[in-house]
Amino acid sequence: MAVGVSQDRQHWEFDTARSESHETILVRMAKAGDREAFCRLVEFYEKSIFRLVYYRTYSQMDSEDLSQEIFLKAFEKLSNLREPRHFRQWLFKIALNRVRDFKRKMKMPLFSGSDTGNEAEEKIHEKGYYNPEAHASMNRVEFWAQLRTFLKKLSHREREVFLLRFVDELHISEIAEVLKKSESTVKTHLYRAIHKFKNEQDFVAFLQGGIHEV
Amino acid sequence: MRYDKEPHLSEEEIIQAVVDETDLPSPMRRHLSVCPVCGRNKERLANRLAQLGDIARAVTPVSLKGVTLPEKERGKRFSFWGMSRSRLLFAGLSVAMIIAVFLWTVPLRTVPQGDSSVWSDDMWEDYTFMKEIIELKDVALPQIYLDISGESFPTITEEFMDFLVPPAETKDFEQYESKEVQYAV
Numbered sequence: 001m002a003v004g005v006s007q008d009r010q011h012w013e014f015d016t017a018r019s020e021s022h023e024t025i026l027v028r029m030a031k032a033g034d035r036e037a038f039c040r041l042v043e044f045y046e047k048s049i050f051r052l053v054y055y056r057t058y059s060q061m062d063s064e065d066l067s068q069e070i071f072l073k074a075f076e077k078l079s080n081l082r083e084p085r086h087f088r089q090w091l092f093k094i095a096l097n098r099v100r101d102f103k104r105k106m107k108m109p110l111f112s113g114s115d116t117g118n119e120a121e122e123k124i125h126e127k128g129y130y131n132p133e134a135h136a137s138m139n140r141v142e143f144w145a146q147l148r149t150f151l152k153k154l155s156h157r158e159r160e161v162f163l164l165r166f167v168d169e170l171h172i173s174e175i176a177e178v179l180k181k182s183e184s185t186v187k188t189h190l191y192r193a194i195h196k197f198k199n200e201q202d203f204v205a206f207l208q209g210g211i212h213e214v
Numbered sequence: 215m216r217y218d219k220e221p222h223l224s225e226e227e228i229i230q231a232v233v234d235e236t237d238l239p240s241p242m243r244r245h246l247s248v249c250p251v252c253g254r255n256k257e258r259l260a261n262r263l264a265q266l267g268d269i270a271r272a273v274t275p276v277s278l279k280g281v282t283l284p285e286k287e288r289g290k291r292f293s294f295w296g297m298s299r300s301r302l303l304f305a306g307l308s309v310a311m312i313i314a315v316f317l318w319t320v321p322l323r324t325v326p327q328g329d330s331s332v333w334s335d336d337m338w339e340d341y342t343f344m345k346e347i348i349e350l351k352d353v354a355l356p357q358i359y360l361d362i363s364g365e366s367f368p369t370i371t372e373e374f375m376d377f378l379v380p381p382a383e384t385k386d387f388e389q390y391e392s393k394e395v396q397y398a399v
Contacts (some may be wrong), residue, residue: 035283042281050277055270064279071281140273147270166267172234187233194229197266198259207265 027084038078041087042071049095052168056099058144066102070095089177092170096160096178146203153200154193161186162193220245223252231256232263 023044029037049070053063073094081090151159160179164170172190176183198204223231223242231238231246238246246252355363 039283042283046277046281051271051274054274060275060277064277067277068279068281072283075283143269143273147266166263167270169267187237190233191229194232194259194263195226197263198225198229204262207262207269 023087024084027078027081027087031078031081031084038075045088045091046071048168049091052092052095052163053099055163055167057102058148062102066095066098070098073098086177089170089174092164092168092174093178142206146206150197150200150203153196155189158189158193158196161189162197165190220249222249223255228252228255228259232260 023041026037026041030041046067050063050067053066053070054060057063057066070091074091077094081087151162154162157179161175164175164178165172170178172183172186175181176186179186220241223246227238227242231242235243235246246256
């Protein structure tokens with residue numbers, strides 16, 4: 001069954017679902033077996049999870065497939081979630097783990113050589129996983145290229161923390177929970193990542209110019 | 215307070231303020247709250263980072279496929295402690311088998327199997343001992359000792375020995391008998 005907007009849900013104000021208490025109620029209902037409640041949670045987080053995957057795979061098709069798998073896993077394992085308040089962090093953690101597994105599998109045949117992680121990732125994109133032509137404008141292509149160039153200069157942990165904070169919009173406490181690190185560790189990685197960002201004059205200037213949508 | 219007399223926040227301190235302003239020492243926090251130059255520097259960096267996130271979200275393609283959940287409703291699925299029906303069946307059969315084996319071996323375990331050699335030895339000793347008792351003769355000396363002691367001569371019987379050496383009681387009785395005869399006479 002595709003998760004769409006049913007008649008009942010048309011009356012639902014999703015903005016109210018943003019409040020933690022409402023989300024907690026939905027999670028509790030879903031845990032009790034309420035399929036409709038889980039569908040609402042899917043609707044609420046679908047875009048965020050898709051984007052999270054896309055920023056790390058640069059492939060729309062893979063992002064769609066992985067998003068599906070992530071929500072299926074969440075659906076199956078929801079009973080294991082002890083604290084409904086932490087659903088968001090729990091879901092993001094599932095997503096990150098799934099993306100990591102996916103990237104590991106993609107890199108597997110390349111392990112025989114002396115490829116570093118970045119080189120391997122580059123080969124993945126060369127194989128067609130990254131398809132800039134799919135984007136409508138050159139500005140978009142340029143943005144992704146600049147972002148990828150910048151992200152390659154960060155360590156794995158810095159990249160993860162930077163993306164989670166500024167692109168996925170998680171709070172530091174949430175990032176710490178998702179990555180199972182202390183808040184001070186997260187802050188340290190974030191500090192280093194921002195320092196590198198600040199030194200990327202071309203990228204900063206590009207962002208300053210903004211993107212002209214087609 | 216004259217904030218313009220204080221040194222402005224360094225680049226590192228501005229980054230630290232963007233990461234988490236509460237981590238800054240209180241004098242710096244106070245300066246940041248009142249100094250327009252430092253405030254602007256912090257805002258500029260924070261805005262760039264926010265802009266990066268905004269653009270990333272804006273240029274991300276839209277998912278064309280919706281998320282699909284399995285047909286079977288989660289609430290109606292049979293599960294016990296997260297185990298599916300087949301796993302539960304397997305677990306049940308295993309437990310039944312273990313119980314059956316346990317019950318089957320109970321009677322065997324009531325006999326002291328571990329001490330069987332001890333009690334069979336005891337029984338054998340009893341048996342041989344009883345056999346010896348049954349076969350025991352009045353004179354159990356071996357033949358050679360019987361010959362040496364003269365016990366093996368067939369002509370020397372107990373009667374003969376009594377004749378040779380009459381027992382003391384017999385002697386007295388005979389004397390008593392002879393006296394009675396004398397008195398009677």
